[in-house]
Amino acid sequence: MNIKINNKDDIILKILHYFITEEDYKPVIINGIENEIWLENMQSDLKLIRINTNYIHNEEQLKADTYKAQTIMKSIKKSTLSLRMNMLNLLLDTGEAVKVFDTKNIETIKVDDISDFKSNKVVNEFFPKVKDNVLNEKADPIEFFKLTEDMNQKTIKNEKKLQKIFSPKKPIITYGLIVINIMIYLFALTYGSDAVKMFMADNYVLVRYGEFYRLFTCMFLHVDFLHIAFNMYALYVLGAQVEKYYGRTKFLLIYLMSGLLGSIFSCVFCNEYTLSFGASGAIFGLFGSIIYFTYYYRATLQNLLRGSLLPTLAINLVLGFMIPGIDVFCHIGGLIGGILMAMIIGVGDATKKRDRINGIVVLILMFAAMTYIMMTK
Numbered sequence: 001m002n003i004k005i006n007n008k009d010d011i012i013l014k015i016l017h018y019f020i021t022e023e024d025y026k027p028v029i030i031n032g033i034e035n036e037i038w039l040e041n042m043q044s045d046l047k048l049i050r051i052n053t054n055y056i057h058n059e060e061q062l063k064a065d066t067y068k069a070q071t072i073m074k075s076i077k078k079s080t081l082s083l084r085m086n087m088l089n090l091l092l093d094t095g096e097a098v099k100v101f102d103t104k105n106i107e108t109i110k111v112d113d114i115s116d117f118k119s120n121k122v123v124n125e126f127f128p129k130v131k132d133n134v135l136n137e138k139a140d141p142i143e144f145f146k147l148t149e150d151m152n153q154k155t156i157k158n159e160k161k162l163q164k165i166f167s168p169k170k171p172i173i174t175y176g177l178i179v180i181n182i183m184i185y186l187f188a189l190t191y192g193s194d195a196v197k198m199f200m201a202d203n204y205v206l207v208r209y210g211e212f213y214r215l216f217t218c219m220f221l222h223v224d225f226l227h228i229a230f231n232m233y234a235l236y237v238l239g240a241q242v243e244k245y246y247g248r249t250k251f252l253l254i255y256l257m258s259g260l261l262g263s264i265f266s267c268v269f270c271n272e273y274t275l276s277f278g279a280s281g282a283i284f285g286l287f288g289s290i291i292y293f294t295y296y297y298r299a300t301l302q303n304l305l306r307g308s309l310l311p312t313l314a315i316n317l318v319l320g321f322m323i324p325g326i327d328v329f330c331h332i333g334g335l336i337g338g339i340l341m342a343m344i345i346g347v348g349d350a351t352k353k354r355d356r357i358n359g360i361v362v363l364i365l366m367f368a369a370m371t372y373i374m375m376t377k
């Protein structure tokens with residue numbers, strides 16, 4: 001069988017192979033476009049790659065094509081709640097007289113040969129690994145199929161990672177925390193809720209005098225049925241998700257550290273007569289960790305992020321300010337703690353080292369600042 005591979009197909013395959021196997025980009029399905037391939041990697045500085053094989057014969061057509069690319073990019077940016085989005089726009093069929101131009105957040109490159117791509121300054125700046133890839137040699141039919149198989153295997157590997165993360169898991173730690181909370185609630189009912197509350201609740205005056213254990217014990221204390229019922233239902237729903245996404249040990253770390261930061265926030269912003277207790281600070285931390293996880297996978301879970309998570313969070317925070325007796329500062333501290341712990345722990349093996357370091361630095365500084373204010377106010 002005689003198979004002939006033209007130059008354009010060879011260039012497309014080589015570029016696709018590089019971005020998919022080396023830079024972890026994934027194809028984007030966009031309805032209504034022809035002869036274009038879009039790739040995305042939300043963790044890259046260049047989040048979008050566009051490979052356009054439509055023939056562009058003059059600068060007016062190039063302006064129209066660039067406007068179309070901008071419109072699609074803005075739509076993806078809006079749907080993924082991205083604060084900033086940059087794109088690499090690769091033109092594979094452009095007239096010789098056409099001079100390309102860069103627009104805001106779009107780097108445009110004419111690619112007539114694979115060497116144009118590999119030697120380009122912008123490509124080398126954002127993707128230094130491209131120098132080490134053998135892209136210049138024209139692929140023969142065997143090599144063509146090998147590159148295609150490499151991309152298929154990379155896609156299968158990524159799907160297995162996602163399947164492992166999203167597959168159902170029994171939330172053992174979540175159930176354990178619910179049991180502990182219920183046991184302490186029953187203990188308080190048996191021995192007197194006021195006495196137990198005075199021993200376990202958070203209060204900044206008592207904490208300043210050395211009773212630091214209250215920062216932890218308060219998150220397991222509930223003294224009425226509605227309080228524990230609401231919190232345990234929230235823990236059952238959110239905890240199962242966080243434990244599935246992050247794993248048991250990481251879930252427990254998120255829960256405890258979020259609750260601790262929520263307790264410290266309560267000490268800092270509440271008065272000396274306030275007794276704070278309940279699992280809501282830790283639960284808001286779970287909320288924060290889910291939002292971070294969903295934002296990290298926003299290209300896949302964008303409807304969940306916009307459709308339920310953010311509105312639910314906003315409603316709960318507003319209610320905290322409106323309803324008397326709710327320690328909204330504990331909620332805010334727990335939410336921040338959950339987001340920072342999620343940054344530190346990371347999402348699978350995809351989190352950048354830079355994000356982990358930033359999370360550690362911010363969390364340490366926040367703990368130090370809040371603890372100082374709490375001990376000196």
